[in-house]
Amino acid sequence: MDFEFTEEQKMIADSARDIAKDFPPEYWREKEENGEFGEEFWKALSKAGFTGIVIPEEYGGAGMGMTELLIAMEELAANGCGMAGVWYLVLTEVFGGMSIVRHGTEEQKEKYLPGIAKGELEFCMALTEPDAGTNTLNTRTTAVKDGDEWVINGNKIFISGADRAKGMLIIARTTPREKAPKKTHGISLFLADLPNPAVKVNPIPKHGINYSKTCEVSISNLRLPEDALMPPLDGGWYSLLDTLNPERMSFTTAAVGIGKLAISKAVEYTKQRKVFAGEPVGSYQGLQFPLAEAYATLETARLMNFKASTLFDNQASYRDVGTYANMAKLVAVEAGVKAVYWAMQSFGGYGYAKEYDVERWWREVNLIRLAPVTQQMALAYVGEHILGMPKSYRT
Numbered sequence: 001m002d003f004e005f006t007e008e009q010k011m012i013a014d015s016a017r018d019i020a021k022d023f024p025p026e027y028w029r030e031k032e033e034n035g036e037f038g039e040e041f042w043k044a045l046s047k048a049g050f051t052g053i054v055i056p057e058e059y060g061g062a063g064m065g066m067t068e069l070l071i072a073m074e075e076l077a078a079n080g081c082g083m084a085g086v087w088y089l090v091l092t093e094v095f096g097g098m099s100i101v102r103h104g105t106e107e108q109k110e111k112y113l114p115g116i117a118k119g120e121l122e123f124c125m126a127l128t129e130p131d132a133g134t135n136t137l138n139t140r141t142t143a144v145k146d147g148d149e150w151v152i153n154g155n156k157i158f159i160s161g162a163d164r165a166k167g168m169l170i171i172a173r174t175t176p177r178e179k180a181p182k183k184t185h186g187i188s189l190f191l192a193d194l195p196n197p198a199v200k201v202n203p204i205p206k207h208g209i210n211y212s213k214t215c216e217v218s219i220s221n222l223r224l225p226e227d228a229l230m231p232p233l234d235g236g237w238y239s240l241l242d243t244l245n246p247e248r249m250s251f252t253t254a255a256v257g258i259g260k261l262a263i264s265k266a267v268e269y270t271k272q273r274k275v276f277a278g279e280p281v282g283s284y285q286g287l288q289f290p291l292a293e294a295y296a297t298l299e300t301a302r303l304m305n306f307k308a309s310t311l312f313d314n315q316a317s318y319r320d321v322g323t324y325a326n327m328a329k330l331v332a333v334e335a336g337v338k339a340v341y342w343a344m345q346s347f348g349g350y351g352y353a354k355e356y357d358v359e360r361w362w363r364e365v366n367l368i369r370l371a372p373v374t375q376q377m378a379l380a381y382v383g384e385h386i387l388g389m390p391k392s393y394r395t
Ligand SMILES: Cc1cc2nc3c(=O)[nH]c(=O)nc-3n(C[C@H](O)[C@H](O)[C@H](O)COP(=O)(O)OP(=O)(O)OC[C@H]3O[C@@H](n4cnc5c(N)ncnc54)[C@H](O)[C@@H]3O)c2cc1C
Pocket: 124, 125, 126, 127, 128, 132, 133, 134, 135, 157, 158, 159, 160, 161, 206, 214, 367, 370, 371, 372, 373, 374, 375, 376, 377, 380, 393
């Protein structure tokens, strides 16, 4: 067991810290207020090769793994970018890059991976549906073969980045649920090029993270070539787990990064803020202990998350990876929420003012309780799959 980063990993962390310096909280405050994509940030990530961390070298990437991607994300988030340090990389490099690296055909790899590595081909993933929600096996979107084409129809909800993505990973049913020999059978993955008139995208006004749009997507008779299917036909559920587990790890890293960022700002502020005679407010244990506890818990979650990413990079089973990815996310989110809550408390009334950014991080960190998987479903995973307890619901 070795807890040291390699020299290469340390370089990634250094380089992420350097990038974060150029995109401080004020930059994101403005992007959030204006609802603008961080173009300059995305260009900086692409230039530094961060958009290609998990892409194999033969397709223009760095040929590294999830562990290195998480290192980059954490440093970006914790050093000023907050959720933005994770968000854009998840959409393109995890939903597009990682899914294709693990399960794409050679033609799909040649078509998409070089553009993803260069940051020129943004991606999104269309999984969630209005009627299926957490129960993703209830996906109603269908893909039906017509000659040598696939015809896709369905409605998706909360699809982040769909307004600007050039590629979309679509999760659809190729065998109706009633005809499938088991519930996980009949789900297939497709790669679609956007924009396409058959795909209507409508942004949903939302609570935070407004430097990226999250959209309703309606797909009506979208015709895709035969080779848009990411194999295997009907067996996409298990391939999808190789995207959903990295997504989970990325959002755990977001909780850790945002939590650490908020704590560092609270520490800075409370060291100099005096309201009564004598010591600054940071000396009061009523503020110090919860911040210290949140920090310790974030570090614990971070270690477990690196265990998940190491297992993933070593091609462990999706079940083993999922075990640690779910537990890390459970712990990280509670600690991240606690960290930002106490950072806001530490700032007193200023914590509520936009100028100090804590209220924005509060909006960002709370998303991770709901997405990519809710805390309840992460608990259900631990209860059922790890502890072997009976399932309370039917999919
Ligand atoms: C800002 C944002 C961005 C998103 N981006 C994307 C994206 O890019 N692509 C994409 O595909 N999806 C995306 N999502 C969707 C997200 O993954 C889902 O919202 C999330 O998985 C929860 O699904 P739901 O909203 O349908 O909740 P529901 O499934 O309706 O759940 C409602 C509540 O019931 C609880 N619940 C449900 N079943 C159980 C059970 N068996 N036991 C206990 N409690 C239960 C849940 O925990 C939750 O609290 C995004 C969502 C948001 C808010």
